[in-house]
Structure formats: structure tokens, C-alpha cells
Amino acid sequence: MKKSMILLAGAVMILASACGGSAKKQAADEADSITATVYMGVKTIRLDSVKATWIRDNSHDKLMPVGLFDQNASQLADSLGLKDGIPSSVSTFLVETGGKRILFDTGVGASDSQLQTGLKALGIAPDEVEYLYLTHFHGDHIGGMMKGDTVVFAKAQVYASKAEYDAWMKMDAEKKAQVVKTMEAYKDRLHLFEFGDELPGHVMAIKAAGHTPGHTAYQIGKLLVVGDLMHGAALQTVNPDICASYDMDKQEAVATRRILLDYARKNGLTMAGMHLPMPAFR
Known part of the structure; x- marks a missing residue:
């Protein structure tokens, strides 16, 4: 078959x-x-001239524990029949636009991670990825950039916000160890941008701070890549004030979530989120 x-x-x-x-x-x-x-871990949509493909990185179904969220979440989860956990994912997105091939985030990079399986199913080798655009530096977003001490995407130009880079470089050595190792490995191809910059492929970098200091959303036409704007969409679309414990600045994360959800709704944008339930378009 x-x-x-x-x-x-x-x-x-x-x-x-x-x-x-x-x-x-x-x-x-x-x-x-x-x-x-x-391979059921990919789904492609087309938004005008933008071709966007969701690639699942998690190897098994993923539920976010209700306890991951603040105290406002428990009652809402119960009312939605989600007391066993909130449907989620670890996702990446491949965007092809204007003749450019861009991968947004790289997943965990664990032994059972599925990013490379997804790329292979699409007929794409790691060396054929031209650009890596990072939403932020948590391990489930940059982990797939390295395999041991070897870079995985040997020809990709890497883009990340300067605010994110600067903030992590000021953190404790143990906390930033993976970030330092990864950015050093890609240093000859690392580009730091300011929020509001237009990147190759007519991609707009949008401030989405709160989850991390330099957390970035990206808009490509009618597609809005929102990174970790939401960890439990079933809860946070109903009540955007609910935060996951991963959000570094919860007050700013709430403000960002409200702004971007409203922006996407008013402009008819399709959101691509790294922890939206599979397939991770909304």
C-alpha cells in the first residue's frame, strides 16, 4: 500500500x-x-502565495497537565471536560514563499522527535532548509538544531530576535548552556533582528514578549506563526488571562496573548502555534 x-x-x-x-x-x-x-505528522495549507506545512515533533499524543496553568484554569478545565489534560503538541512549521524555504523552530531534538521524519516525508533534506526562524530559545524550540555536537541544518541562515539573544546571554550559566552551545555552533550564520524588521521572504518579525523576553511572532501574508502564545488553547482562547508556568513574565504574556488573538481575528489570519493541538493551525 x-x-x-x-x-x-x-x-x-x-x-x-x-x-x-x-x-x-x-x-x-x-x-x-x-x-x-x-505520514500523518504533516499537514499543508495554502494561503494565497504562501505554502505552510505543519510538522509534528512529538511522537505520542500530548496533553498539558491542568496543574501547569494557574489557579483559574482548574474550574474551566473541568467545565470543558478536560480535567485529564489539555490537548497540545510540539510542532514546527515549514513555509515556502517567494522561492524561499523557511523552517520555524526545530522541536526538541530528542531520540524520538519526529521533525526529521516529517521533512523526509516531504522529500526535504536538512541541507535544503535555507532559513531557520526562531520564536524563542527554549529547548523544545531549538533542540533540533543540534545532534550532539553537530549542526543539523548545515546550510541554513538562522534568525532570532536580539532581545531574546541578549536576555539569555545574561542568564545563569547552567540555564543558558544549551542556548550558548547552539548559537556558538551557528554563529557564522546567526542574524539578530529588531522587532518590526522585515526578514527574507517578506516575513515580518512581531514582538510577542512575555513567554520569554524576546519571544517573537512572525507574519507571512495571512499566516501568523505565534510560537508559544498558548500552551493550552482550549483554556486560553476562552480566558486569555490564564498563564502556563513556563511564561517568564505573566503580565506581559497576558497582554501579548490578548493583542495577538485580537490581531489575528480582525485581520482574518491563520495562526500556527507550536503548542496548538494537532494539526497546529487555528
């Missing part, structure tokens, strides 16, 4: 090259559907 699906995917690609306009788009959509059938 798997072999037949792969052969069918090849036929779809041939059809796409032979036909024009709408036929190409239909064939591409079918190819994406086939890819998702072969």
Missing part, C-alpha cells in the same frame, strides 16, 4: 508539470494529501 501511494504521488507531480493554472494547484493539493496519508 505504501509503495502504491508513493507511485501515485509521482503521477500527481507529472500531471502538475504537464498542466497549467488550476490543474497544477489541484495536483499539488492531491500530492500534499498523499504525503499526509503516508
Whole structure:
């Protein structure tokens, strides 16, 4: 069965090259559907000229414990029938736009992480990723950049906010050890930006601080990559004032969450979140 699906995917690609306009788009959509059938950890959507693919990094279903959230969460979770945990994920996103291939975050980088499986299912090798855009420096977002002492994305240009970099460099040595090792390994290709800068691929870097000091959201057309804006969307879309214990500055995290949720709603944007329930588009 798997072999037949792969052969069918090849036929779809041939059809796409032979036909024009709408036929190409239909064939591409079918190819994406086939890819998702072969490996269920990917889902591709198209928003005008932006092609965005969710890639699951977690190997098993993920529930965030209710106790991870502040005291306002328990009663709401019970009322929603979620006392056993809040559906979540560890996700990354591959965006193709303007001829550029951009990976947003890299997951945990654990032995059972699925990012590389997802990329392989899409026919993409790590060396073919041109850009890495980081939402922040927590280990479940930069862990996949390294395998031991070796860089995984050997040709990628890495972009992160200067505010995030500067804040982590001031932290205790033990807390920042993974960050220092990773950024040092990529130092020749590391680019630090200011909030509001436009990055390659017409990607706008948006201040989303609170979860971490330099936490960044990215807008590409109608897509808004929101990183860790929410760890438990079922709770936090109902009550944005609820915070996870991971949020470093809870007051600022709440303000950011309210601003970006409202911004996405008013502008008809699709959110891509690293801990939204699978598939992590909203």
C-alpha cells in the first residue's frame, strides 16, 4: 500500500508539470494529501502565495497537565471536560514563499522527535532548509538544531530576535548552556533582528514578549506563526488571562496573548502555534 501511494504521488507531480493554472494547484493539493496519508505528522495549507506545512515533533499524543496553568484554569478545565489534560503538541512549521524555504523552530531534538521524519516525508533534506526562524530559545524550540555536537541544518541562515539573544546571554550559566552551545555552533550564520524588521521572504518579525523576553511572532501574508502564545488553547482562547508556568513574565504574556488573538481575528489570519493541538493551525 505504501509503495502504491508513493507511485501515485509521482503521477500527481507529472500531471502538475504537464498542466497549467488550476490543474497544477489541484495536483499539488492531491500530492500534499498523499504525503499526509503516508505520514500523518504533516499537514499543508495554502494561503494565497504562501505554502505552510505543519510538522509534528512529538511522537505520542500530548496533553498539558491542568496543574501547569494557574489557579483559574482548574474550574474551566473541568467545565470543558478536560480535567485529564489539555490537548497540545510540539510542532514546527515549514513555509515556502517567494522561492524561499523557511523552517520555524526545530522541536526538541530528542531520540524520538519526529521533525526529521516529517521533512523526509516531504522529500526535504536538512541541507535544503535555507532559513531557520526562531520564536524563542527554549529547548523544545531549538533542540533540533543540534545532534550532539553537530549542526543539523548545515546550510541554513538562522534568525532570532536580539532581545531574546541578549536576555539569555545574561542568564545563569547552567540555564543558558544549551542556548550558548547552539548559537556558538551557528554563529557564522546567526542574524539578530529588531522587532518590526522585515526578514527574507517578506516575513515580518512581531514582538510577542512575555513567554520569554524576546519571544517573537512572525507574519507571512495571512499566516501568523505565534510560537508559544498558548500552551493550552482550549483554556486560553476562552480566558486569555490564564498563564502556563513556563511564561517568564505573566503580565506581559497576558497582554501579548490578548493583542495577538485580537490581531489575528480582525485581520482574518491563520495562526500556527507550536503548542496548538494537532494539526497546529487555528
